[in-house]
Amino acid sequence: MPRKKQPVKLPVPLEIKNHGGDSSPHVLDLRSVVPNQNALPVQRDTRRSAKLAVKPSFEERVAVLDRKLKRMPDVFKSRTNNMVNLWDEERKSLERATLSFFRRAAAWGTQIQNRLEDHGAEKAASDRSREETGFRKKWRVLLSDKSSQLRAVLYGALGRRVQAKLSPFLLFLVLLAVLTIPLQALLIYRTIDETKRNVARHWISGVAHAQGISNAFAQGDLELARQELAGATGDIKALNKVIASLGPLRLISYRLRSAGDMLAFAQTGALGAQEAVNQIINIQNGAYPAGNLLRVIKSEVEVLISKIRPFAEQGRFSFLADKLFTLRDALAVADDLLGSDGLRHVLLVFQNPRELRATGGFAGSFALLTLKSGQLEKMEAPSGGSYAVQGQVPFYRASPEPLRLINPRFEFQDANWWPDFSVSAAKMVELYEASGGPTVDAVVGITANVGTEILKLTGPLITTDGQVSVDNFIDVLQETIARNRALDRKSPKKVISSLLPTMFNAISANFSKQPKEFAALMLKSLAAKDIQLWSRSEEAQAAIRRLGWSGELKKTSGDYLAVITSNVGGGKTDGVIKEEINHEVRIGRGDKAYETVRIRRTHLGQKGNRFTGGRNWSYMRVYVPKGARLVQASGFTLPSPAALETPETDLEQDPEVRIAEGSQIIDSASGTRIWGEDDKTVFGNFIMVDPGDIREASLVYEVPLALRGRAIPYSLTVDNQAGKDALLTSTLILGDEVRVLTGNQEGLWRADGWNFNGRLNRTIAALGVLYKM
Numbered sequence: 001m002p003r004k005k006q007p008v009k010l011p012v013p014l015e016i017k018n019h020g021g022d023s024s025p026h027v028l029d030l031r032s033v034v035p036n037q038n039a040l041p042v043q044r045d046t047r048r049s050a051k052l053a054v055k056p057s058f059e060e061r062v063a064v065l066d067r068k069l070k071r072m073p074d075v076f077k078s079r080t081n082n083m084v085n086l087w088d089e090e091r092k093s094l095e096r097a098t099l100s101f102f103r104r105a106a107a108w109g110t111q112i113q114n115r116l117e118d119h120g121a122e123k124a125a126s127d128r129s130r131e132e133t134g135f136r137k138k139w140r141v142l143l144s145d146k147s148s149q150l151r152a153v154l155y156g157a158l159g160r161r162v163q164a165k166l167s168p169f170l171l172f173l174v175l176l177a178v179l180t181i182p183l184q185a186l187l188i189y190r191t192i193d194e195t196k197r198n199v200a201r202h203w204i205s206g207v208a209h210a211q212g213i214s215n216a217f218a219q220g221d222l223e224l225a226r227q228e229l230a231g232a233t234g235d236i237k238a239l240n241k242v243i244a245s246l247g248p249l250r251l252i253s254y255r256l257r258s259a260g261d262m263l264a265f266a267q268t269g270a271l272g273a274q275e276a277v278n279q280i281i282n283i284q285n286g287a288y289p290a291g292n293l294l295r296v297i298k299s300e301v302e303v304l305i306s307k308i309r310p311f312a313e314q315g316r317f318s319f320l321a322d323k324l325f326t327l328r329d330a331l332a333v334a335d336d337l338l339g340s341d342g343l344r345h346v347l348l349v350f351q352n353p354r355e356l357r358a359t360g361g362f363a364g365s366f367a368l369l370t371l372k373s374g375q376l377e378k379m380e381a382p383s384g385g386s387y388a389v390q391g392q393v394p395f396y397r398a399s400p401e402p403l404r405l406i407n408p409r410f411e412f413q414d415a416n417w418w419p420d421f422s423v424s425a426a427k428m429v430e431l432y433e434a435s436g437g438p439t440v441d442a443v444v445g446i447t448a449n450v451g452t453e454i455l456k457l458t459g460p461l462i463t464t465d466g467q468v469s470v471d472n473f474i475d476v477l478q479e480t481i482a483r484n485r486a487l488d489r490k491s492p493k494k495v496i497s498s499l500l501p502t503m504f505n506a507i508s509a510n511f512s513k514q515p516k517e518f519a520a521l522m523l524k525s526l527a528a529k530d531i532q533l534w535s536r537s538e539e540a541q542a543a544i545r546r547l548g549w550s551g552e553l554k555k556t557s558g559d560y561l562a563v564i565t566s567n568v569g570g571g572k573t574d575g576v577i578k579e580e581i582n583h584e585v586r587i588g589r590g591d592k593a594y595e596t597v598r599i600r601r602t603h604l605g606q607k608g609n610r611f612t613g614g615r616n617w618s619y620m621r622v623y624v625p626k627g628a629r630l631v632q633a634s635g636f637t638l639p640s641p642a643a644l645e646t647p648e649t650d651l652e653q654d655p656e657v658r659i660a661e662g663s664q665i666i667d668s669a670s671g672t673r674i675w676g677e678d679d680k681t682v683f684g685n686f687i688m689v690d691p692g693d694i695r696e697a698s699l700v701y702e703v704p705l706a707l708r709g710r711a712i713p714y715s716l717t718v719d720n721q722a723g724k725d726a727l728l729t730s731t732l733i734l735g736d737e738v739r740v741l742t743g744n745q746e747g748l749w750r751a752d753g754w755n756f757n758g759r760l761n762r763t764i765a766a767l768g769v770l771y772k773m
Helices: 058-124 128-158 160-165 168-190 192-219 222-245 247-251 254-284 291-313 318-338 401-405 421-434 448-458 473-487 494-511 515-527 538-547 655-662
Strands: 014-017 032-035 343-352 362-372 375-380 442-447 461-463 466-468 531-535 559-567 577-587 592-603 616-625 629-634 673-677 680-689 694-704 711-719 726-734 738-745 748-750 753-760 764-772
Touching: 192 222, 222 254, 254 291, 291 318, 318 343, 318 442, 318 531, 318 538, 343 421, 343 448, 362 494, 375 494, 421 442, 421 531, 442 448, 448 473, 448 494, 448 515, 461 494, 466 473, 473 494, 494 515, 515 531, 531 538, 559 577, 559 592, 577 711, 592 616, 592 680, 616 694, 629 680, 655 673, 680 694, 711 726, 711 753, 726 738, 726 764, 738 748, 738 753, 753 764
Parallel strands: 343 442, 559 711, 577 726
Antiparallel strands: 014 032, 343 362, 362 375, 442 531, 461 466, 559 616, 577 592, 592 694, 616 680, 629 694, 673 680, 711 764, 726 753, 738 764, 748 753
């Protein structure tokens, strides 16, 4: 048979309106479809319209999806309201039934009590034996009446077949329960007011004791704190007793069960706090070493964790369990650093952010602390600073290539080359121990910013070299070191040796007066990476990682950015460099994100100043997701080959440096080096800026997206660099065919993208779900 000719289908021109998306990221009007009035009508074969129905176009399907998405929040809201109303009705019904039960129980108990009282009056007028006989007779009559009524009800409900099998003994037990429960309910009902008064009294007293504990610690009065803790413990025990007095009823109410569990936990915590305060008092009296306190607190925290773990596994008190786990990790780190169970050697490395390096600044000075049982036994700060180690290392290794602008040999002061502090700290320990130093148990990296923050709490300090304050701390150090170097090149850092004891004494004197402020300073510095920790102990290092104090680059499977600056010949000029980072992500139809990073550096120094008036040479490393491909790089300045010092022929290559440089490839157009490190792709190049000038470098690259059908889960993590206070602008720009379904965490989410604008002095994170139409 000849095939019938198909009807001609003409395209329907449509005008697509852009989506504003200003109302809410959760209710999205993806697009609206408006037919063009000038469009020709579609020719249809009416004879076969039933068989050859025209399928809806893509635009019509999107419009249907729009309407469904619009209705979704209303549907969810309606379902939620229905569930809330149903739950509320059930709750009210249960309350009414419970109240009715107690009222009937009270009335029945009162009736029984009246009958018993009447019977007691009759007993007073008769003989004791006959009285007893009469009482038994009445009680039997009463039981007989009630049992007859109950038997009739039960027999009527159970049916004849069950009636024949129901034993009189079982009926007696049922009757006994029916008579006993109202009596107990009556007693409980009559003691509710008394119970409420007891709970209120002990609760108010406990709150007052808690406030007293806080005030006692703030005043440093440990004896008063111990008394207040004892009072609080007594109140908690009394509240526990009240809960226990409710008997089986406490098992019926979830709130009562939770209150009982929480009070038992609070009692354990209060007893542990009492023990800790006792230990502090004993330490102050010289009865025990300071390390004993840490062991006691760790032991008490472990007891609390064992108590709360079963509840946390059920999803109860999880917030409190998380706090306890964090406290346990912090105590493990403190125990490892302070050497509560033995001798510890801790290396304090002081980093100057005005000569920026990957982990916070040039490591020009250090001190070795020897601690035992929580006590500082000895502190050694070489007057020559890090240069005291120079020349003591028995092996000779070549520097990473960018460092050859200033030094062809890899030395201790340059060992913090890697932005991952754990890698840099391990390298510093390797070189320090090779120079003849003792085995190091831990490393603490501290930037000069911490000293400035400490002086805000302690006030100005007087040293042998003058007064240091918040305004001149770093300047005084630089001036003094430069002056000492001119007088004696072997001991330019002796100012550090005299300043450290003075600062430690000031902290000790002010800590008891401002414990919250010093604790906040510590946590803020750890979050900003101004303090970073490394431990040789695997257990302590794992705790440091969990706490986020290791200074490592974040591990993430999503989008990532870290801009790491290392001064390789710019003196102390980073203190007058303003750095702005502009990060832009574009996502369209394809399966890749196209990203641009612009780094703008403004030199605010004055020519002629011996510290800040020189040219700033820096090596920039931009860490991006693994698998990123460089598209274009511009604005970088490569130094001339003659400027790089050639290593001596007898210098071997450092193992970690060899791993990084051995896998590098070079972009021929820009000279940008590309390699993999720490499960990320790295772009590296030089940037140079003179006083009064502005330089901007940019990188364009593409990153594969993780698609889930039409959905795109998108996350971005931007890591800050220790010692650097840069400004970050990060923007996610979506094409017309991509929209945001939801987004949270930091920054501002809109239907068409995301934006963050602020200081990059901590890690910035954002998470959202995108949708391809």
